[in-house]
Amino acid sequence: YFQSDLFLKQVFMYRTGAAIPALSDDDFSNILIYIPSQNEINKISSIIEKGFQLREIAKNEIKKIKIDINIEHITNLSA
Structure with a gap:
């Protein structure tokens, strides 16, 4: 799942930082998980x-x- 387009699009939408991309806990909790x-x-x-x-x-x-x-x-x- 972590390599799916759906997940990666959401990660790119929330990530910050150019040199070292990061994703906060709050942003990670907003990512939808497909069941x-x-x-x-x-x-x-x-x-x-x-x-x-x-x-x-x-x-x-x-x-x-x-x-x-x-x-x-x-x-x-x-x-």
């Missing part, structure tokens, strides 16, 4: 949850591959 609809929140939540699931699957696959590599290595050593 997505419940439908958008649900979509975002689903995407994030799917990402966590895929990450967990990938971690499990890596563990399996490491075990297979270790078994193969041990088998080759004893051959």
